[in-house]
Amino acid sequence: MCTLAHVFEAAGLSTVVFASMIEVAEKMSPPRALYCEFPLGRPLGKPSDPAFQRDVLGHGLALFEATEPVLATYPEVVESDETPMVCAMPPRYDPDTAPAVDEAQGLRAAYDRALASRGVTAVGRAIDAGTVPAALEVLHQWANGASWKEVQLPGKNTVAVCHDIRSYYEEAGTELVTGPSPGGRAAEAWFFETTEAGKTMLAARAALKEQEAPFPFWFYMAPAHR
Amino acid sequence: MKMSADASMRAFAATMPVPEFESPAFTPLGKPLSQARVAIVTSAALHRSDQERFSQDDTGFRALDRNDRQLVMGHWSPNFDHTGFQIDLNVVYPIDRLEELAAEGVIGDVAQRHFAFAGNQPDTVSEIRLDTGPACAAELIADAVDVVLLTPV
Numbered sequence: 001m002c003t004l005a006h007v008f009e010a011a012g013l014s015t016v017v018f019a020s021m022i023e024v025a026e027k028m029s030p031p032r033a034l035y036c037e038f039p040l041g042r043p044l045g046k047p048s049d050p051a052f053q054r055d056v057l058g059h060g061l062a063l064f065e066a067t068e069p070v071l072a073t074y075p076e077v078v079e080s081d082e083t084p085m086v087c088a089m090p091p092r093y094d095p096d097t098a099p100a101v102d103e104a105q106g107l108r109a110a111y112d113r114a115l116a117s118r119g120v121t122a123v124g125r126a127i128d129a130g131t132v133p134a135a136l137e138v139l140h141q142w143a144n145g146a147s148w149k150e151v152q153l154p155g156k157n158t159v160a161v162c163h164d165i166r167s168y169y170e171e172a173g174t175e176l177v178t179g180p181s182p183g184g185r186a187a188e189a190w191f192f193e194t195t196e197a198g199k200t201m202l203a204a205r206a207a208l209k210e211q212e213a214p215f216p217f218w219f220y221m222a223p224a225h226r
Numbered sequence: 227m228k229m230s231a232d233a234s235m236r237a238f239a240a241t242m243p244v245p246e247f248e249s250p251a252f253t254p255l256g257k258p259l260s261q262a263r264v265a266i267v268t269s270a271a272l273h274r275s276d277q278e279r280f281s282q283d284d285t286g287f288r289a290l291d292r293n294d295r296q297l298v299m300g301h302w303s304p305n306f307d308h309t310g311f312q313i314d315l316n317v318v319y320p321i322d323r324l325e326e327l328a329a330e331g332v333i334g335d336v337a338q339r340h341f342a343f344a345g346n347q348p349d350t351v352s353e354i355r356l357d358t359g360p361a362c363a364a365e366l367i368a369d370a371v372d373v374v375l376l377t378p379v
Contacts, residue, residue, distance in 0.1 A: 001269050001378040002244075003351045004343070004359050008267075008374050009251040011363035017376040023240035030376075031252045040232050041306030043268075043377040044323075047314035053323050060375065061332070064255045080232045080307065118312070120275055120296040159282070159302065170309050184307040185231055223305045224238070225231045 002028035016060045018043045025071055032063040035073045039080040039184020046078060048181065081183030084190040087176040097133075098140040100196040104133045104165075110172035117175075122167035126155030132168045135161050136197055143203035148213050158208070162201055162221040166191055169198070192226055202226060235305055245351055255373060257334075262372040264328075265337035267362065269345035270311070270318045270379035271300040280344045285353035287362050290340045292321070301379055302346045318379055337371045345379050 002025060005015045009031050016032040019025040020043055025033045036056060038045040044053045056074060063070050090106025092099070111129055115121050123129050131154050138146075138153045155161040170187045182190070192198035201222060208218035229237070255262060271280040273288045280288075280300040290297065297319070299311050310317040321340065327333045341362050347354060366374060 001345075001376045003354055004267060004269075004362070005374075005376055006247045006250050007355060007359035008363050008366070009253045011360060011367060012253055013363060013366055013374050014253045014255040014262075014372060015374045015376055018378065020378050021236050021239045023236070024242075024244060027244045028247070029250060031250065039307050039310065040235055041308060041379055042310040042317045043379065044317045044320050047310045047317040050316070050323065050326075053316055053320055054326070057320060057323055057327065057375070061259060064259060064373070067254065069250070069252055080230060082230060114312075118296070120298055122298050122300070122308070124275075125279065125300070157282075159304075163302070163304065166304070167308070171312060174309055174312055181313060182309050184310060187309040188231075188307065220302075220304060223231065225234050225305075 002030040005030035014064060016063050018060055029069060031069050032066060033071045034060045034063060037077040039078060042184055080185040082185050082189050084194050085177055085182040085186040086179040087173050087190060088178055098137060100136040100140055100200040101133045103196045104136050107172040110175040111168055114171040114175045121171060123164045125164050126157050126160035127164050129168055132165055135165060136200060139200050139204035142207045143200055148208055148211055158217055159220045165197055169195060259333055260331055261334040263335040263337055263370055264324055264333045264373045265366055265371045266319055266340045266375050266377060268319050268377040269343045271344040272297045272319060272342040273300055284344045285358050287341045287343045287358055290342060292336055292338050301344060306379060318377060337369050339369055
């Protein structure tokens, strides 16, 4: 974003960056930046809070009064919430399938409700929603010792497939939240720490590493800190 | 105390090399904000479902119409929250807030087109710097945009 700020200003546009990383903004010195210490992925801080978003925008727009490069800091910090969001999950239905596969099938109705209400889904980079259980079956097999070279993943690209699975879960999960609206990383914590799919994904990732699969093949299947 | 995931991402980013800009430009806004046309450019890899998806090493951009609301976040990094955007796209792409600011006369006008890049880029960002960034700037200038709000993901 700081790079684009420089490019745009050189072309004659006036810009302000709502920066999420202070050290990067300091090093790159964009013409106008408002550092916002908010959850990564939420540059305006709080979803469904128009007043807060307006205040952030107002602080950013105020920087157009400056006559020279300026880096300001928004006065309020919004922390991510790493406590797993609380969802009503489907009960185990078919004990003959892997737990993650069964769970994913059980979430289909919630996923469909989310799609109907939003009209759009992030699932579909490599697989569609109907293929999520089959992809989880392969991750389950990898996690239990199958060779990634021999047992092929539907959609092939591990990173894209893992995005699709996580999107499927997070979109379904936001339909099933029983507690407060999830803060930054609450859905991530829910997925990786409480769902069978998340645990299977991490186990498959560890198995690929163990099998010496190429680094980009497994590393980006989950957040770096996991 | 264990460092939060966001804090560790920020600490990691702080160690990454960044491109340097000698004698950076500074373009003063030559008119009051109340007369300025404003566009959003985000690095959240947003696109409509009828547009080409962002590939893993995509250095290009997608144009979003002022009226588009059904958008997909096609970013390839697994390291940040996606649910905020699912709940309310304005937390990434504050288009409804811009419409309000224009209706109240705080800004002059909302641009007809806004643009999305993917934030996951090679360290040199040379393509964005030399090719797609200037191309996007030309589109913004063709739309008579004065002010660009940059929202990173």
